[in-house]
Amino acid sequence: MLALSVAQRRELKARAHTLHPIVMIGKTGLSENVIDEVDRGLTSHELIKIKVQIDDRIARNALFEEICQRLDAAAVQHIGKILVIFRPNLEQILKKPSDSVKRKKREPFRTKRSFQN
Template sequence: MLTLTIAHRRELKAQAHTLNPVVMIGKSGLSASVMEELNRGLSSHELIKVKVQIDDRIARNELFEEICQLLNAAPVQHIGKIFVIYRPKPEETGKHEGYPSKKKTSTPFRTKRSFQNSV
């Protein structure tokens, strides 16, 4: 399970405020398809909201910890029946290695006065 600094967690909470739940977990709990959907959501979005239909608070806490352990994710927030989970995307190394750089060689900025002085 990943750990976050307080400042990073605060930023993620602010970002998650406007999100809608991506996955809903029913009263039957975790299944293979639910875990697959959670993994897919974290892979594509990094930060997701999950809604849980379980009424027991202790069971929800255990479920939240279990999800984060299994997916190697960081728990961001747990308010009522809503979980916010974060897992950074793996860095794609060598994605643009073969392509030449399109960086322009910049010429110094010339002002109107510099044109007048060169005459």
């Protein structure tokens, strides 16, 4: 299971605030299809919300931990029946060569006098 610092968790909570749940887990619990769908969601979005229909809080906590362990993800937040899970996308991390690319120097702003000549 992935570990997050307090600052990272706070930033992820703020990002997740506007998200809608993309996976719903019914009263039957966790199945392979649900795990596959959560994995697919984490691969494409990195940060997802899951809505759980189980009323028992202890069962929801166990479900939350099991999902995070099986998918090597980080548990961000658990409020009521909503779970927030994060797993960084390794492909995007490895693709970031933008640090080595030099940016084009910006032209200075034209002043009022430059238009008059």
